[in-house]
Amino acid sequence: MSHDHDHDNELDPFAARVRALETILTEKGLIDPAAIDVIVDTYETKIGPRNGAKVVAKAWVDLEFAAWLKRDATAAIASLSYTGRQGEHMQAVFNSEATHNLVVCTLCSCYPWSVLGLPPVWYKAPPYRSRAVIDPRGVLEEFGLTLPAATKIRVWDSTAELRYLVVPMRPEGTEGWSEERLAELVTRDAMIGTGLAKEPA
Amino acid sequence: MSRHEAAAGLPAGIDEPVFTEPWQAEAFAMTVALHDKGLFSWGEWADALATEVNRPGAASDGHDYYEHWLAALEKLLSAKGVAGKGDVDALAAAWERAAHATPHGKPILLENDPRSTEGRSGPTNGRGGAGA
Numbered sequence: 001m002s003h004d005h006d007h008d009n010e011l012d013p014f015a016a017r018v019r020a021l022e023t024i025l026t027e028k029g030l031i032d033p034a035a036i037d038v039i040v041d042t043y044e045t046k047i048g049p050r051n052g053a054k055v056v057a058k059a060w061v062d063l064e065f066a067a068w069l070k071r072d073a074t075a076a077i078a079s080l081s082y083t084g085r086q087g088e089h090m091q092a093v094f095n096s097e098a099t100h101n102l103v104v105c106t107l108c109s110c111y112p113w114s115v116l117g118l119p120p121v122w123y124k125a126p127p128y129r130s131r132a133v134i135d136p137r138g139v140l141e142e143f144g145l146t147l148p149a150a151t152k153i154r155v156w157d158s159t160a161e162l163r164y165l166v167v168p169m170r171p172e173g174t175e176g177w178s179e180e181r182l183a184e185l186v187t188r189d190a191m192i193g194t195g196l197a198k199e200p201a
Numbered sequence: 202m203s204r205h206e207a208a209a210g211l212p213a214g215i216d217e218p219v220f221t222e223p224w225q226a227e228a229f230a231m232t233v234a235l236h237d238k239g240l241f242s243w244g245e246w247a248d249a250l251a252t253e254v255n256r257p258g259a260a261s262d263g264h265d266y267y268e269h270w271l272a273a274l275e276k277l278l279s280a281k282g283v284a285g286k287g288d289v290d291a292l293a294a295a296w297e298r299a300a301h302a303t304p305h306g307k308p309i310l311l312e313n314d315p316r317s318t319e320g321r322s323g324p325t326n327g328r329g330g331a332g333a
C-alpha cells in the first residue's frame with residue numbers, strides 16, 4: 001500500500017473504493033455520514049473488553065447474576081446495557097479446574113462485539129482460526145498458558161447467531177474485593193480463553 | 202490489558218489498535234449501518250466475509266483482513282443491486298483523481314476531480330481502481 005505523501009494528496013485504492021461506496025450509499029439514503037462517524041467513535045473508544053470485564057466481575061461476586069449468566073447470557077448481559085447491535089445470542093462458558101474454555105471463529109471472525117469490542121488481529125488470522133480446534137493445547141502454550149494435563153480444553157466455534165464469552169476463574173486472594181477492583185484483573189484474552197485472569201499484585 | 206509475549210507462529214500485536222487505517226473503520230461502520238437498515242442479516246454477512254477470508258492467499262498475519270472485509274461488502278452490495286462493480290470502479294477512480302488534484306493539506310472533495318464535468322452516470326471508463 002502506498003504511503004507516498006510528499007507531493008500531493010493520494011488515496012490508496014482501498015480508501016478510494018471506500019469513499020466510492022460511501023458516496024453511492026449516501027446518495028441512495030442508505031447511510032448517513034454523521035452516523036458512520038458515531039459508529040466508528042463508539043467502536044474505537046466506548047465498546048471494548050472493559051464491558052466484558054464488568055460482566056465477569058459481577059458474576060464473581062453475585063451468585064444470582066452468575067446463575068442468570070449461565071442460564072441466559074443474552075438477557076443477563078443486556079441487563080447491564082451491553083446489548084449487541086447484531087441481535088446475536090450470547091452464551092457464557094465458565095472455566096473450572098476441570099475444564100478450560102477457548103473461543104474461536106473458524107469460519108470468519110464472529111466475536112462478541114458488545115462485550116469485547118472488535119477482535120484482535122490474531123483472532124481474525126488463519127493460523128489461530130485453523131489451529132485452535134486442531135491443537136488447542138499447543139495454541140495456548142504459544143500464548144504462554146500451560147494448563148495442567150488433567151484440565152480438559154473445550155473449544156467453542158462462534159457463529160453469526162451465537163457468540164461466546166469465557167468467564168475465567170476468580171483468582172485466589174481476592175476475597176472481599178469490589179467489582180471495580182476485580183474487573184481490573186479480567187483481560188480480554190481471559191475472556192477469549194487464550195489467557196487467565198491476572199493474579200492480584 | 203494483558204501483555205504477554207507474542208506467541209510464536211501466531212501473529213504478534215496483542216494490543217494493536219482496532220483499525221490501522223481510517224478506511225478500515227469506515228468500511229466496518231458502513232457494514233454496521235447497512236445491517237441496521239436491514240439490507241442484510243449477520244448470517245448473510247458472515248457467509249460473504251467467510252468466502253473472502255478463506256480464499257487461498259489470505260495473509261497468515263491477518264494484515265489484509267479489512268481488504269477481505271471490503272471485498273465482501275462490495276460483493277454483497279453488488280449482489281443486492283445497490284452498487285455495481287462498474288459504478289464503484291468509476292467512482293473510486295474519480296476519488297483518486299480528485300485526491301491527486303487537491304493541494305496537500307486541503308480536504309479531498311469529489312468536486313476536485315478534474316474530469317468531474319464528464320459526469321458520473323456514464324459507463325465505466327476503464328480506469329477502474331485496483332483492488333477487490
